């Protein structure tokens with residue numbers, strides 16, 4: 001959205017965003033009051049900010065240009081912006097489960113991404129606070145994440161780093177998925193792919209180690225360095241397990257030991273793990289990515305939706321529903 005022009009707006013002009021049909025005023029950091037830091041990455045800082053014209057809250061991701069280039073992260077930043085733009089131009093009213101990119105601007109030193117603010121933060125602290133979710137909460141949030149993956153995958157995008165820290169909650173406690181820096185845009189969609197700059201490498205090549213979070217990475221990413229939409233279904237299985245058990249399925253003292261457990265499918269269900277949830281997790285945490293529940297579905301993940309764990313849930317009206325209380 002553009003900031004209103006200083007001469008005010010007629011109703012007709014509101015549609016165009018400015019009173020005199022001039023192009024929207026160029027945005028700058030001066031249009032915002034920057035508040036607390038809500039997230040820090042290796043080359044970005046995310047602030048809670050308020051728009052001085054409308055007092056609306058945003059999350060503004062600020063990237064230092066020099067650092068991006070030095071860390072060879074230009075491709076990541078371009079990829080994330082490309083994914084957010086694709087999501088913006090393909091909004092799904094029944095599955096608005098992603099942070100929104102409102103605008104971008106820059107100054108000599110920084111790039112600014114003005115994103116929607118998910119007021120209730122990450123899903124993870126809610127799991128940790130109550131120890132584990134009851135089945136109603138696990139079903140609801142598992143279903144919203146599944147719907148988000150259906151939409152993301154329908155656009156030819158794989159998240160590749162889905163984890164409770166990247167699943168945010170908006171002011172109504174609905175899911176808002178974020179952090180598309182590791183996302184992959186599948187080539188079968190006619191879209192320009194960001195060119196790698198000389199010397200720039202993928203998350204694997206530079207250090208020959210996975211950049212991301214070990215606990216949720218799929219076995220195929222570890223063994224064949226390949227990913228597919230089914231890799232996000234593996235992460236969904238890990239997250240559903242964690243919502244019920246309170247911890248992810250694959251835990252160990254080091255990344256290497258976690259990877260060993262993943263490729264050997266070495267995990268257990270604690271006593272009392274809800275049987276329908278257990279059956280669903282077992283059907284998602286399958287080493288062969290083509291045999292995971294949903295991997296052969298075309299369009300929606302019908303075989304996941306119809307699993308008896310989700311029985312009775314209306315997937316088409318989730319965003320209109322009131323999320324179950326977490327306690």
Ligand SMILES: NC(=O)c1nn(CC2CCNCC2)c2c1CCc1cnc(N=C3C=CCC=C3)nc1-2
Nearest residue numbers: 038039046059099115116117118119121165178179
């Ligand atoms: N890297 C990002 O793009 C990003 N990082 N954050 C905060 C991170 C905190 C650690 N876990 C991952 C997210 C955000 C965004 C997008 C846009 C975004 C929108 N709303 C929030 N909201 C928060 C509210 C309270 C605590 C943390 C985040 N945060 C973000």
